[in-house]
Amino acid sequence: MNTENVKPVDTLQNRQIRCLERLLNLNHELEELEDQKASNELPLWKVLIFDKPCSEIISTVLHVSDLRKHGVTVHMNIKANRQPISDVPAIYFVQPTRENVELIIRDLSNGLYESAYVCFSTTIPRALLEDFAEMAASSNTGHMINQVYDEYLNFVSLDSEFFSLQQPGVFSLIHSPSSTDGQIEETIQQVASGLFSVLVTLDVLPIIRCPPGSAAELLAKKLNQKLRDHAMNTKNVYAADSTKQRPVLILLDRTVDLVPMLNHSWTYQALVHDVLKMRLNRISVDVVNNGVESKMVYDLAPNDSFWEQNSNLPFPRVAESIDEELTRYKNDANEVTKKTGVSSIEDVNADTLVNSTYLKAAVSLLPELTARKQMLDMHMNIATALLKTIKDHQLDEFFEMESDVKNINKATVLACLKDKQKGTAEDKLRFLLIWYLNADNVPASDMEQFEEALKEAECSLEPLNFVKKIREITRMNMMASAANQPTSGQTGDNLFKGFTSLSNKLTDRFKEAGIGGLENLISGVKNLIPARRANTITSIVQSLTEPGSAIKQTEQYLYFDPKSRSGSSESLYTANKRQSFNEAIVFMIGGGNYLEYGSLTDWASEQNPKKRIVYGSTEVETSAEFLQELATIH
Missing domain, CATH: 3.40.50.2060 (Sec1/Munc18 (SM) protein, domain 1)
Structure with a gap:
């Protein structure tokens, strides 16, 4: 094409x-x-x-x-x-x-x-x-x-509609009792400046919505004034068609829902970020060829068609896509070798085939075939690294427990924390925090047992101490959104039906490509169930973009219009202010990740008509990085 x-x-x-x-x-x-x-x-x-x-x-x-x-x-x-x-x-x-x-x-x-x-x-x-x-x-x-x-x-663009301001430590600074008003003011000003750059690049003048009494309100006021000043002082600003509907900018504090920052991931992009510590779309992967281990550095660039098509898919489906792409590559390569009469695609060269018009055309396909092979090699190596970590740390079991966390009892939690064969100290802490944020009531005696088990697993208790302090705020936000949380009709059983046969096919394909050893890795992976989970942020976005789905929580959200003459805010989102939006910019103060971005993208694509969601945060963090930040808040 x-x-x-x-x-x-x-x-x-x-x-x-x-x-x-x-x-x-x-x-x-x-x-x-x-x-x-x-x-x-x-x-x-x-x-x-x-x-x-x-x-x-x-x-x-x-x-x-x-x-x-x-x-x-x-x-x-x-x-x-x-x-x-x-x-x-x-x-x-x-x-x-x-x-x-x-x-x-x-x-x-x-x-x-x-x-x-x-x-x-x-x-x-x-x-x-x-x-x-x-x-x-x-x-x-x-x-x-x-x-x-x-x-x-x-700002940094990490995906088509995903950005980061690359401003680390915002969450800990805002929520630390030792932070001064001057430090918080300066930080919010820097965030406003970065977010302003995003809006100018998008060429939009949005309606701003945010919860009252939070860092989001401070940011909304600064950004509102900045947009008003810019609109008045800049000629032909926001040159887009004035009849086009304006987007809504939804500003949220990370305390609205901590769970997405702790969850074990199930989609390809989120897994690569969480497990392989992707930063600025670059990862480092250990690769073994002929018994020799080496480290490969990969850039997951916007022009990688496989990444673009599969990044937000469940990992098992990505494995299927690799198998399909390998089949296409093998068929195309066989077609070239059959016509040229050489034994393999590597033996085809222009010097020996200059007298044949058809063969010249065949040789012209070599750059494309080579690029496809390199792309497949890269994603097969990435899949190998993910599968190994999933099996070694039993991440599929953590994911399964977190998917059904409301039905997990104290005994199961304690058994997980004490199981020396299951996961790392970080995995155990993440699971306990998720369970704790979803539990209705946790007696002090139970918490003492959990904390003792965490100490035995050599876990830091500092993140847990902070979550204890803000648990009620986070739970209130999560419960207020529960009625609007979307669910998926897809079940894990349907997706994983035939997973064993898929594993066998992948093993054969990887061997053909010169990457072996997967048969032992894939056989241990069983529970990476990609059913969609309840998501507080998605529920809030749905409430603020669809007038018929407003929830009590968002009724209190502040309303700023930089285009209005007064520039003042309205504290209540009254009935006559309810309006639908086809486009939304969702910004998280204090850390975001690919799991949350993927959930919003999925929801937006399923709406009729489809909605456009741009998602960003002060910084994109892995769960390990977020736990480290929580541990610094004193």
């Missing part, structure tokens, strides 16, 4: 990619680049300089080959020792800090580059901008600065 002229879907990630491509082309419109391609003009060669946060923004969605396509021949960190490249311009993509401004002036004073195009990831404060101009004038480098832009790209 020729995809060159296919218009990309207008997702948040694609919007950010287009903004970055424009940045790499000196903020020229992308249509000008197409004209340049048509006239066969060579791109203007440039140097790209970034700081660490901005390198993460770029590397998550663009590869080195993408940079070269846009004329970037060299890319370096602004703090690295760099040699002069005096005949090319430099693009600086950095945060607006005094240190970065001083480094830019130093580079220009030393004649490192011909000129500078300065792109700040977010708004540069006026005082710092004035200092920047003064430094440029005093160093006689002002004529070398061609552009200064506020790019509003201060």
Whole structure:
């Protein structure tokens, strides 16, 4: 299929990619680049300089080959020792800090580059901008600065509609008794700045909803004012069709539901993040080939079609997809080898087959076949690593217990905590916290037994101590949403019917591909049941986007409209304010994860008509990272 002229879907990630491509082309419109391609003009060669946060923004969605396509021949960190490249311009993509401004002036004073195009990831404060101009004038480098832009790209796109502000420790800072009002105020201001970048990239002016009396309310007020000021002071802001319905921005504090941050995962993407500790779409996997173990680093990029199609599917279905893709690859490769007369696809080469028109066409398929094989090898290695961890830690059994947690009794919990063969200390602690948050009543004597069992398993009790303090708040939110929680008609039995035969087929396929040893791994996996679980956040989103499904909990949510003249909020979501929304931006203050994102995506795709949900958080954390953060709150 020729995809060159296919218009990309207008997702948040694609919007950010287009903004970055424009940045790499000196903020020229992308249509000008197409004209340049048509006239066969060579791109203007440039140097790209970034700081660490901005390198993460770029590397998550663009590869080195993408940079070269846009004329970037060299890319370096602004703090690295760099040699002069005096005949090319430099693009600086950095945060607006005094240190970065001083480094830019130093580079220009030393004649490192011909000129500078300065792109700040977010708004540069006026005082710092004035200092920047003064430094440029005093160093006689002002004529070398061609552009200064506020790019509003201060966030990382992890998936098509999933973003992170890369602001760690927000949950612990907000909820720690030792945090000062000044620290909380500064943190909320930074969060508002990052979220503002997302809204500008999306080109939307949303209605804002949030619960009262929380960090979400503080953020809503700051963001509301920031949007109002921007709308008044920026010409042609939000140029999208004014008749298009505005989205709702739902701001939530992580205490609304802690369970998604603790749950053992069942979908491919969530498992990869939780088990293999994926960060910025990059993972490291131990691979064994011919008895030799090595470490492979993989980027799960937006252009990985298998990842795009399977990331939110239950892991057993991903195994089926691998089997299907291997069958297609084998058939296509056999077709080429049969026509060329060679024994394997690796033996096909253009030099020996130049006299055959058909064979030339067959050889032209080699790059595609090679890319497909590399993609399948990567996902087979990832599946191998996941299966091994699932079996070693009996994660399927933890998942099964958590799926039916309301029917798990004290004896079962205690037996799990004391079983030295089941899971790690972290797995046990996660399970107990989930059970504790769902239990109606837990006598003090029972908690003493649980805590003693945790100590024997060498678990830290600090996360449990914090959860004890906020248990009633979290349980109140979860119970208030229970009536609206969606359920799936799909059962685990239906999904896992024939799992043994699938395992056998996969073992054969992996052996054909040169990856062995799976027969012993797959045989131990049995209970990874992907039935949808009740989800508080999804219930809240449903209540705020569908007027007929409002729940008592969200009736009290505050209402902000940055477009209104007064800019004031209304404390009650009264009947005449109920309205439906086809698009929602859900933002979690204090940590988010792929499990929650996947649940919202599933729910949105099942609505008629389908809804668009953009999900983000201050930081994306694994369960281990979240437990560590809970342990620091004193």
